[in-house]
Amino acid sequence: MPSLGELERAVMEVLWAAGGSQTAREVQEALAHRDLATTTVLTVLGRLERKQLVTRTRDGRAHHYQPVASREDHVAELMRDALDAAPDRGAALSRFLGSIPEDARAALRDLLD
Secondary structure, eight states: OOOOOHHHHHHHHHHHHHSSOEEHHHHHHHTGGGOOOHHHHHHHHHHHHHTTSEEEEEETTEEEEEESSOHHHHHHHHHHHHHHHOSOHHHHHHHHHHHSOHHHHHHHHHHHO
16 A cells, blocks of 8 residues: 555545545645645646546546545555564554554454454
């Protein structure tokens, strides 16, 4: 799973929150507080497309961008990648469980039952 830079993550958050496809202009407007140029947004969307995290479809003159997977699927893939990189999965899982709040541990227990 390719890692995301801070701006790529912000763009993905906009796309995930939209619940459908967005144009570069719509993404730019959602990130208006960052004062990004349209070319910057297009560059980031192009990078995300090359990383196969978004798809692009043409609608007239505009391109629409949509996430390939949900936020939850993306996070799950990152977690799998991290576990795959650990030489001792048990130790990594143990440290992870020790670092999360009790309510998250309880949710995991419920999922495993």
